[in-house]
Amino acid sequence: MSDLHFNLVDEPWIPVLSTQGRASEVSLREVFHRARDVVTLTGELPTQSVALLRLLLAVLHRAVEGPVRLEDWAEVRDRWDETVEDVDSYLDDWHDRFWMQHPAQPFMQVPDLRTAKDEVFGLERIVCDGPGTSTFLTTRVGAALQTASWPEAARWLVHVHAYDVSGIHSGAVGDPRVKGGKGYGIGTGWAGQIGALHLVGDDLRETLLLNLLVPGAAGMEVDAGADLPVWERPPLGVLPEGWHPDDGADQAYRRPRGPVDLYTWPTRRIRLEGTPERATGVVNAQGDRATPHNRFTVEPMTAWRHSDPQTKKFGHDTYMPLKHERSRAAWRGLEALLPRTSHPAKDGGPVRRRPPALAEWAAQLGTAELVGPGLLRWRAVGIEYGSNESVYDEIVADELALPAALFTDHELAQLAVDAVDAAEKAVFALGSLAQNVALAAGGSTESDAPRTRVATRAYAELDPEFRTWLRTLTAGADPLERRAAWHRSVLWLVNDLADEEVDDAGPAALVGRTAGGQFRDAGLALHWFRKKVRDVLPHAFAPHPPTAPSNPEETP
Secondary structure, three states, rough: OOOOEEEEOOOOOOOEOOOOOOOOEOOOHHHHHHHHHHEEEEOOOOHHHHOOOOOOHHHHHHHHHOOOOOHHHHHHOOHHHHHHHHHHHHHHHOOHEEEOOOOOOOOOOOOOEEOOOOEEEEEHHHHOOOOOOOOOOOOOOOOHOOOHHHHHHHHHHHHHHHHHHOOEEEOEOOOOOEEEEEEOOOOOHHHOOOEEEEOOOOOHHHHHHHOOOOOOOOOOOOOOOOOOOOOOOOOOOOOOOOOOOOOOOOOOOOOOOHHHHHHHOOOOOEEEEEOOOOEEEEEEEEEOOOOOOOHHHOOOOOOOOOOOOOOHHHHHEEEEOOOOOOOOHHHHHHHHOOOOOEEEOOOOEEEEEEHHHHHHHHHHHOOOOOOOEEEEEEEEEEEEEOOOOEEEEEEEEEEEEEEHHOOHHHHHHHHHHHOOOOHHHHHHHHHHHHHHHHHHOOOOOOHHHHHHHHHHHHHHHHHHHHHHHHOOOOOOHHHHHHHHHHHHHHHHHHHHHHHHHHHOOOHHHHHHHOOOOOEEEEHHHHHHHHHHHHHHHHHHHHHOOOOOOOOOOOOO
């Protein structure tokens, strides 16, 4: 096999879907030339598509040398053909850093990486293909788990740096962190530590432009001169970047300098082996660790949550990435996505949520009238890990279309956030009804299965209703009328489910019993429920003016 093999600039490896519905693979150069004709990236997994998008954004940021100002961004958009020429020139300059096989600087790899026993493993060490260690219902089995074509290997190479599991990896010779031949965990890939959020356009060109933010305009603090992708940094070696020969295993890791740095962060040290046709083996060792604390100034694609334990540990307000949950639709986390809607804690403390910098960027684009008044599509992608983050558990993917006005009109944004809150309180009341009915029928006070069951169903039925209602919050919408319409929709739905709970309760629940120190029967449960929903959905009862909550009795 030649010392140089498979250059990502020239060879097709990025999977795309065209506007005509045709699937194909294109090179790094071609994907920019065809960006108007590509609907989306189509990686094997949603996480792979995100990892590839972040790589493309790193290329584009560097090719246009910014953008530094909103005017620069508008020029990149309006002169797209010239922008593609800039990308061509940039890729020509860095062409030699994109060889998958290279004697000194293979792409995102270490050429002489080895273990003390010279072990080489199958490609399953870098492929995310099924939960845990199970191969049930995966897309490859047997030998197909161990080898891959070079285009596929390239995609998984990008993915493993972004989303690899934590836990023990191969111990690389020359790495002082290795103990007993093992490389102990330093955390997952960087993208696996965040709840990735990005904007989606009608074609790949629009998607790239919408996510090509101006850091300063988005409230970020970026060291532009040091915010470099992995291929513009020194070739990867066994040691994390910035370590010195006399450093010990407790050496501090370098901090990320900006979004481009994090888009291509080398979490692992990898070496691929293979024939001209296929990658046949891999060494996967620990690389650069990226800690998530307060990275909102350099990572634009995630919302953030205030962490009380981390604040206590570090002695200052500390925010951690807000990861996605498989059981929670994206719209339920709307407060963390919209700028200026998160409130301080009740005791006057810091805000509990920080929106992603991309949300502030969307607001800036809207204020400058650089995007239209229609819908902005957001895609949420993440991974839930299991067993101390040492195995993949579940991939989370969702999409949400938001009116652009929500990013510039504070009143409309707050209306949307309040609507989520009202729905959640109504569902909680419905769950309390289900609990009380179950207890009245003889159920255990230690089980919350009835609440979980009915809440799951309620959110499933609310999901399309909320998404449809949300689209109506356009500029000029009447907030009072829209709030009342939503309250009525929620009331109708939870009332219907509540009636079903009571109708299906059975004779024992109608008679009732004392449980948890309080008498309950189906009739009382329904009374408590009706009282609560009147408080949390006051606008559903117009034309009567809403009244202040009357502290209804809470059910245990």
